[in-house]
Amino acid sequence: MLTDPIAALATPPGRSALAVVRLAGVGAFEIADRVVRNFQVRPRLATLATFLDARGEPIDRGIYIVFPAPHSFSGDDTVEFSCHGGLTAPARLLAALHAAGARPAAPGEFTRRAVLNGRMDLLQAEAVGDLIDATATAQGRAAVAQLDGNLSRRIQQLRRQLLELEALLSYDIDFPGEDDGPVAPARLTEALAQAAAQTDRLLATAPAGERLREGALVVIAGRPNAGKSSLFNALLGTERALVTEIAGTTRDAIEAHLSFLDWPVRLVDTAGLRTTGDRIEAMGVEVSHRWLDAADLVLLCVEGGRELTPEERALEASHPVLLVRTKSDLVPEPEGVSAVTGEGLDQLRRRVAERLFGGQLALADLEPGLTRERHRTALATAQAELVAARPFLGRDGDATLASHHVRRAVLSLDELIGIVDIEEVLDRIFSTFCVGK
Numbered sequence: 001m002l003t004d005p006i007a008a009l010a011t012p013p014g015r016s017a018l019a020v021v022r023l024a025g026v027g028a029f030e031i032a033d034r035v036v037r038n039f040q041v042r043p044r045l046a047t048l049a050t051f052l053d054a055r056g057e058p059i060d061r062g063i064y065i066v067f068p069a070p071h072s073f074s075g076d077d078t079v080e081f082s083c084h085g086g087l088t089a090p091a092r093l094l095a096a097l098h099a100a101g102a103r104p105a106a107p108g109e110f111t112r113r114a115v116l117n118g119r120m121d122l123l124q125a126e127a128v129g130d131l132i133d134a135t136a137t138a139q140g141r142a143a144v145a146q147l148d149g150n151l152s153r154r155i156q157q158l159r160r161q162l163l164e165l166e167a168l169l170s171y172d173i174d175f176p177g178e179d180d181g182p183v184a185p186a187r188l189t190e191a192l193a194q195a196a197a198q199t200d201r202l203l204a205t206a207p208a209g210e211r212l213r214e215g216a217l218v219v220i221a222g223r224p225n226a227g228k229s230s231l232f233n234a235l236l237g238t239e240r241a242l243v244t245e246i247a248g249t250t251r252d253a254i255e256a257h258l259s260f261l262d263w264p265v266r267l268v269d270t271a272g273l274r275t276t277g278d279r280i281e282a283m284g285v286e287v288s289h290r291w292l293d294a295a296d297l298v299l300l301c302v303e304g305g306r307e308l309t310p311e312e313r314a315l316e317a318s319h320p321v322l323l324v325r326t327k328s329d330l331v332p333e334p335e336g337v338s339a340v341t342g343e344g345l346d347q348l349r350r351r352v353a354e355r356l357f358g359g360q361l362a363l364a365d366l367e368p369g370l371t372r373e374r375h376r377t378a379l380a381t382a383q384a385e386l387v388a389a390r391p392f393l394g395r396d397g398d399a400t401l402a403s404h405h406v407r408r409a410v411l412s413l414d415e416l417i418g419i420v421d422i423e424e425v426l427d428r429i430f431s432t433f434c435v436g437k
């Protein structure tokens with residue numbers, strides 16, 4: 001049942017000035033009429049009214065706004081209620097709506113309906129989730145751009161290119177020429193090359209786009225006692241990790257989400273790197289190596305005033321490393337940091353943000369990119385199909401086979417945007433949404 005009436009709290013439960021409850025679906029207005037005293041369908045106008053429970057007892061006085069289909073978020077008949085927040089009013093209002101015939105909404109169901117009703121495509125729906133989950137400003141900005149359809153337009157443009165190529169190929173199939181076909185072979189090759197180049201360009205945006213959406217993985221590493229956990233705590237602003245003068249304090253890796261200059265970072269503190277007879281510490285060191293291999297950037301902590309060891313040099317050569325001179329209050333160093341005085345922390349944040357997101361600092365608003373594995377997989381499929389199509393172009397080629405591959409490339413983009421019937425894709429995407437969204 002894709003149109004039955006659903007209701008949910010759209011704001012988080014708990015103490016707040018206001019709460020928003022959403023009701024949408026066929027019959028939403030009849031249900032609202034049972035809950036709102038003197039309910040009137042006045043499209044998109046705020047109306048003050050008393051909300052009543054099933055026994056006619058007042059719950060609250062609040063505002064409701066009616067959005068007749070299709071001009072609502074989900075595309076269904078919708079009523080949005082603003083009542084007072086806290087634990088009772090929103091819960092009683094919701095209960096009243098459920099008693100009046102609305103079903104509790106499943107996670108992401110409003111947005112899912114928006115996609116099914118053609119109010120937005122899948123990429124935009126994902127952006128709704130990304131915007132809500134964004135913790136750094138840059139993530140929010142990227143999500144708003146995607147919600148605005150920037151990425152969708154870019155994919156649509158590629159899709160049109162492919163459809164044109166397909167049309168040229170059909171023409172070639174329907175009217176095969178003798179020497180020169182009706183379509184100059186060079187034209188086909190050129191059209192394919194352009195679509196392939198566009199696909200490559202989009203795919204190239206994936207690493208940065210995914211890093212922005214998920215947060216860059218920054219791993220603090222170094223020898224025992226280098227000051228890693230102290231740096232972790234100082235950057236976090238709280239004493240999350242244990243700090244002692246005993247070498248080998250940290251065993252388990254500790255992860256925290258934070259932002260550096262509005263850019264999202266997943267910061268990980270790890271066990272100090274050394275060969276050790278202690279079984280537990282050795283396990284910690286092994287875990288450290290796994291984090292190092294996954295890191296977008298390693299903050300290699302080395303106390304000021306000492307040479308790097310051969311192991312530290314090897315790490316610098318094998319991983320994306322930013323050398324951090326620690327304990328600069330004891331031995332001053334250019335660009336050194338001190339967890340004790342806080343010196344150098346801001347500069348470190350800036351250096352990290354520039355290393356990780358430097359390319360996007362300028363491009364962020366211009367270039368919509370792929371932001372998740374689903375996007376990357378779809379484009380990679382399209383890319384592979386275009387590569388497969390190429391040998392079938394030209395005088396000795398086979399336009400039918402070329403066309404088959406181009407079609408599959410188009411289908412891959414269709415699934416990405418949400419043009420085909422894609423219940424299963426929808427299930428996967430919206431299962432991670434929260435209720436009321």
Ligand SMILES: Nc1nc2c(ncn2[C@@H]2O[C@H](COP(=O)(O)OP(=O)(O)OP(=O)(O)O)[C@@H](O)[C@H]2O)c(=O)[nH]1
Nearest residue numbers: 224225226227228229230245248249250272327339
């Ligand atoms: N003066 C000074 N001491 C520091 C600074 N950072 C850390 N220390 C001291 O150095 C010692 C080790 O600090 P930790 O942060 O536990 O070092 P670690 O690298 O996490 O060590 P392990 O977890 O054992 O690998 C502690 O005694 C800290 O107080 C600093 O910036 N200045």
Ligand SMILES: [Mg+2]
Nearest residue numbers: 228229249250
């Ligand atoms: Mg530590």
